Amino acid sequence: MELFALETFLAVAQERSFSRAATRLRRTQPAVSQTIAKLEAELGETLLERSARDGSLTDAGEVLREYAQKLLNLRIEATDALGELRSLHRGRLTLAANEYTSLALLPVLDQFCRTHPRVKVAVQRSLASRIPDEVLAHSVEIGILSFRPEDAALRSIVIYRDELALVVNPRHRLASIGAVSIRQLGEEHFVAHNVPSPQRAKVLEAFQRYKTPLRIDVELPSLEAVRRFVEQGNGVALVPALTVEREVRGGALVRVPVKELQMERKLRLVHRREATLSHAALSFLEMMKHFSETAGEAYCFTPERAG
Secondary structure (H helix, E strand, C coil): CCHHHHHHHHHHHHHCCHHHHHHHHCCCHHHHHHHHHHHHHHHCCCCECCCCCCCCECHHHHHHHHHHHHHHHHHHHHHHHHHHHHCCCCEEEEEEECCCCHHHHHHHHHHHHHHCCCEEEEEEECCHHHHHHHHHCCCCCEEEECCCCCCCCEEEEEEEEEEEEEEECCCCHHHHCCCECHHHHCCCEEEEECCCCHHHHHHHHHHHHCCCCCEEEEEECCHHHHHHHHHCCCCEEEEEHHHHHHHHHHCCCEEECEHHHCCEEEEEEEEECCCCCCHHHHHHHHHHHHHHHHHCCCEEEEECCCC
16 A cells, blocks of 8 residues: 555545546546555455545545545654754644643743744644544644543653632722632622533532532633633633733732632643654753753643553
């Protein structure tokens, strides 16, 4: 099975058309058809529904598409790695994170980009639940998660310890109170992030445990939107402390301790356990380790044992 044939197959699958795939690959349509026919003969499976006009894949085609993409990603990774051997001043660092976890990377990325200005850095925004699979599929080298991955093929390193924070506008009545209990929050109107997460589930369980209603009046699609809405004087919010550090320091928001909601959340860098990481990735990990030793506070560099 040649990579060229797999590349042709992926082009047809993505374009849903032999003719459009031929144009994209700068080949003739008969040549593309012949390559697909040869691949099907080699595998002993029909990969595309010839009767369907939209170029639908068969079950065998769907299975092959997943593995073909992994193989082609490996080819790109191998080409990049060889290029880095020829020049230590070039390279590419690919990471996956979400809106929240990417904030923990910013101080280290700042140092990394200043130290290695020719290395291209790409932080891909992904759903946290998908990041382990993206790392295993070689789509990115390093991911950052707020939970410990279950797959033993992944190595995880705790790099940040965050906690849940109740924040309010400085004019809110709770802003002048030193601390509150969870029962005192039963009358408050909450602004929440509308993406399900383990942290949100823990908060809901805590309110249920203390038999306190959690009134979520507004749900917004990003933590940035939640923060700004509360800054404007709308309700209160429970958010990761990392996301409101600057606003709390500057006085735009006030953080109010809640004894029953002291929840720690560890952020982790993850990569394939048996992977030969690029020079850029290795340098980034080394820089993260050094940064954690000097930054103190919430940063750390603690590898976790498998299993």
